[in-house]
Amino acid sequence: MQDRAFPGKGGGGENLLFLTDDQLRKGIEAMFFAYRGFTADPDRILENYAYGRAHHRAIHFINRSPGTTVNNLLDILGVTKQSLNRVLRTLINDGLVESRVGTRDKRERHLYLTEKGRALEHELSDAQRARMRAAFRAAGPEAVQGFRKVLEEIMDPRMREFLNSMTDGG
Amino acid sequence: MQDRAFPGKGGGGENLLFLTDDQLRKGIEAMFFAYRGFTADPDRILENYAYGRAHHRAIHFINRSPGTTVNNLLDILGVTKQSLNRVLRTLINDGLVESRVGTRDKRERHLYLTEKGRALEHELSDAQRARMRAAFRAAGPEAVQGFRKVLEEIMDPRMREFLNSMTDGG
DNA sequence: TTGGAAAGTCAACAAGACTGACATAAAATG
DNA sequence: CATTTTATGTCAGTCTTGTTGACTTTCCAA
Numbered sequence: 001m002q003d004r005a006f007p008g009k010g011g012g013g014e015n016l017l018f019l020t021d022d023q024l025r026k027g028i029e030a031m032f033f034a035y036r037g038f039t040a041d042p043d044r045i046l047e048n049y050a051y052g053r054a055h056h057r058a059i060h061f062i063n064r065s066p067g068t069t070v071n072n073l074l075d076i077l078g079v080t081k082q083s084l085n086r087v088l089r090t091l092i093n094d095g096l097v098e099s100r101v102g103t104r105d106k107r108e109r110h111l112y113l114t115e116k117g118r119a120l121e122h123e124l125s126d127a128q129r130a131r132m133r134a135a136f137r138a139a140g141p142e143a144v145q146g147f148r149k150v151l152e153e154i155m156d157p158r159m160r161e162f163l164n165s166m167t168d169g170g
Numbered sequence: 171m172q173d174r175a176f177p178g179k180g181g182g183g184e185n186l187l188f189l190t191d192d193q194l195r196k197g198i199e200a201m202f203f204a205y206r207g208f209t210a211d212p213d214r215i216l217e218n219y220a221y222g223r224a225h226h227r228a229i230h231f232i233n234r235s236p237g238t239t240v241n242n243l244l245d246i247l248g249v250t251k252q253s254l255n256r257v258l259r260t261l262i263n264d265g266l267v268e269s270r271v272g273t274r275d276k277r278e279r280h281l282y283l284t285e286k287g288r289a290l291e292h293e294l295s296d297a298q299r300a301r302m303r304a305a306f307r308a309a310g311p312e313a314v315q316g317f318r319k320v321l322e323e324i325m326d327p328r329m330r331e332f333l334n335s336m337t338d339g340g
Numbered sequence: 341t342t343g344g345a346a347a348g349t350c351a352a353c354a355a356g357a358c359t360g361a362c363a364t365a366a367a368a369t370g
Numbered sequence: 371c372a373t374t375t376t377a378t379g380t381c382a383g384t385c386t387t388g389t390t391g392a393c394t395t396t397c398c399a400a
Contacts, residue, residue: 018311024299025234026333027306027318028208032227033329034321035205036248038198052386057202064195070348078206083388085349107347107396129194135323136197139316141188146309146316148197151204153305159203163196224356240378253357255379277366277377346397354389361381368375 031154041127049120054079054087056124059113062097063121067110069102076162096120201324211297219290224249224257226294229283232267233291237280239272246332266290 017023042056061076062068070088074081088111091097096117102108113121136144152160187193212226219225231246232238240258244251258281261267266287272278283291306314322330 015311018314019303019306021299023314024302024306025295027302027314028295028298029234029333030318030321030325031205031208033325033333035201037325037329038201040326050385054387071346079387080389081348082350082390086387089349102347105347105397109348125195125198128198129191131324132194132197133189135320136189136194138323139319141185142312143316143319144188144193144197146313147320148200149309149313150305150317151200153308154301155200155203155207156210159207163199163203222355241376249356250358251378252359252380256356259379272377275367275377277364279378341400343400344398347395349392349394351392352390355387356385357387358385359383363380364378366376366378368373370371370373 037131038128041131042124045124045127051090054083055091058084058087058091059096059117059121059124062111063113063118063125066112069108069110071108073111076159091117207301208298211301212294215294215297221260224253225261228254228257228261229266229287229291229294232281233283233288233295236282237270239278239280241278243281246329261287 039053043053046052046056057077058073061073065072070081070084074084077084088097088099092099094116095114098112098114098117099109100112102110139147152163155163209223213223216222216226227247228243231243235242240251240254244254247254258267258269262269264286265284268282268284268287269279270282272280309317322333325333
């Protein structure tokens with residue numbers, strides 16, 4: 001596991017400088033630092049409401065797919081149903097989320113944001129989008145394309161599919 | 171907060187399609203899903219040792235900067251000293267990290283990985299690098315450049331400085 | 341109709357973050 | 371030399387968010 005740079009020589013003849021262990025390490029650390037920045041603004045807002053990141057995630061994906069079921073949400077969030085349930089319970093009790101029993105299948109609960117829920121969602125996503133927009137603008141469209149491309153390679157293929165499947169509420 | 175696309179018209183005359191709310195939302199979700207993929211492999215390994223992500227992070231940055239002090243580490247990790255201390259204590263007790271009293275300033279503790287610590291670091295970073303390498307290779311060098319560029323814009327400027335300052339141990 | 345699977349809920353526990361208070365030692369400062 | 375500041379460590383307690391286990395309700399298929 002030493003240096004993996006073969007600048008302009010050997011086998012394929014390609015310059016693989018971007019695959020050296022040092023480059024990989026920088027990519028890894030960049031992910032760590034960037035994720036912290038990415039969550040910083042919403043985290044700050046959430047403190048005012050005694051909610052956490054878990055609440056933010058639930059709100060985000062309910063807003064994205066109104067009427068989604070608990071099971072759908074579990075799949076996307078990748079947590080246990082008990083964990084999600086605790087979060088949903090508080091959001092429902094606080095009147096940010098509405099849970100409607102399914103008509104076809106009465107075991108299912110369909111989830112919707114209330115007006116109050118939408119308000120918080122907006123506050124959170126505004127802050128997160130502002131940072132993202134600034135970063136995208138500073139980096140430029142080509143960088144953004146590369147950013148997306150690499151992230152899609154890193155994530156689980158199931159999530160990649162999900163990400164690209166929905167244009168709106170599905 | 172509606173659509174922000176102005177394809178080929180108006181003011182600057184640039185195509186800002188990559189700054190639409192939909193594009194931003196996809197970027198946000200990509201970050202979320204990718205970060206989960208990013209931590210999945212190390213998390214799996216750590217289960218075998220009864221350690222968590224916090225231990226991984228400490229090990230990573232001690233390995234990166236051998237001899238770093240507790241205060242340095244606190245700065246990079248962005249947690250409280252109580253939180254870090256809990257982690258370091260177990261790593262030192264388990265013989266993965268060595269803590270040496272500073273020679274110049276005896277208040278400082280300089281941290282080093284032991285042989286055992288290096289072994290675990292290697293196992294963890296091998297797994298994480300493998301995924302990163304595959305993603306980088308699949309996406310290509312230009313995408314990687316864009317990926318890095320956007321991440322650096324998202325993170326706190328202090329971290330960006332740190333990321334680019336160290337070539338080795340400083 | 342009965343038994344199993346699926347969806348959701350409640351309870352209890354653990355990891356890892358936090359705050360606050362306090363202790364020790366060493367360095368820096370007047 | 372006395373005082374203050376810095377670096378580190380520790381104890382206690384809380385909070386969020388993850389976990390497992392046990393349970394109810396509902397659906398479906400044999």
